[in-house]
Amino acid sequence: MDGQTRVRLDVAYDGTDFSGWAAQPDRRTVAGVLTDTLARILGAGTATGLTVAGRTDAGVHATGQVCHVDLPTPVWAQFGGSLLRRLAGLLPTDVRVRASTEVPADFDARFSATFRRYEYRVSDAPYGVEPLRRHEIIAWPRPLDLAVLNAAAAGLVGEHDFAAYCRRKENATTLREVTRLDWRRDPDGILVATVQADAFCQAMVRSLVGAMLVVGDGRRSVDWPAGLLRRQERASEVTVAPAHGLTLVAVGYPDDPAGYARRAELTRRLRLPAQS
Incomplete structure (x- = not known):
């Protein structure tokens, strides 16, 4: 300009x-x-x-x-x-x-932007969270099974209507494409969920995490989070995980600057007025 x-x-x-x-x-x-x-x-x-x-x-x-x-x-x-x-x-x-x-x-x-990537950190250690990391990790009171968490996560990858996991906004779509959703356990024992999508609606990441955690501790079945994708409105039984466990770690853009305008035009057409 x-x-x-x-x-x-x-x-x-x-x-x-x-x-x-x-x-x-x-x-x-x-x-x-x-x-x-x-x-x-x-x-x-x-x-x-x-x-x-x-x-x-x-x-x-x-x-x-x-x-x-x-x-x-x-x-x-x-x-x-x-x-x-x-x-x-x-x-x-x-x-x-x-x-x-x-x-x-x-x-x-x-x-x-072509994607947003978040990480969510959880400790299932019996003693909770190390004091110096209490602002970035939540304490979970029950043991979590990494394999079960990843099995639940697999059913949420892809393009879906995530209405069950979003705080709906008037005239805003809840259709999103999740391109990555997986869990790892770091050497210090902390469980980390990585969630990547083209965009997210409000509270979506923390709602997904909240749904997966009750699967990981055995209180819900592995297919329960994916089953909620059939809903057309927010699922009241999904608890939104606490905010302080969540970190925005990366935002992606076209490698070629010539693609900025083209990507912006596409996003506006598909998402406006989406909440990121």
């Missing part, structure tokens, strides 16, 4: 003390803190059009969040080389901007 430069920001944050990503009156949010800090550096209203790949809920963390802003080209020329250092000096310690990169004007952090 004339006179403007689009800048991609790669962001990480500890969601513990944030009321989610989206700006809200009288609440501390990631977008609010980032907007205020950019204003202190560049001047109020200089950075415009803040757009994020995935609007995480309160308590959810990120190591691979992506957003973009538009800056007057002379401002980017002046501050581009020092923006990361300036942000590091002014942002609170629970949010970091890890990279700032000039991108084509048709890059859209939300609509150009």
Whole structure:
């Protein structure tokens, strides 16, 4: 766009003390803190059009969040080389901007994305969670069977209507394509679910995890989570897993920048007004 430069920001944050990503009156949010800090550096209203790949809920963390802003080209020329250092000096310690990169004007952090990838961490140790990791791992009171968790996960991969697992929004589709859903147990004993899809509706990842956990501890059958996909409305028996176990770890984009606009057009046609 004339006179403007689009800048991609790669962001990480500890969601513990944030009321989610989206700006809200009288609440501390990631977008609010980032907007205020950019204003202190560049001047109020200089950075415009803040757009994020995935609007995480309160308590959810990120190591691979992506957003973009538009800056007057002379401002980017002046501050581009020092923006990361300036942000590091002014942002609170629970949010970091890890990279700032000039991108084509048709890059859209939300609509150009090809996938979002989350990880969810669970401890089934009898003693719970190590104190230093209590903000990123949930404690599960029953032993979990890794093989059973993966068997349940397999039935949820693919393109489905995930209405049973979503908080429905008016005029928003609940059709999603889950391209990866699996569990691993790390050497420290922590169970990690990796969930990747083209996009997610609100509360979808934590609802999927909540459904799989009651299978993993033996209280539900392996085919129960997939069976819920036949529902046309949210399944009230699915418990949404706690927010603090969830981390947005990656957002994918076309390898060729020439594909940004094409991907954004496709996403808008299929998903608008989807909640990521």
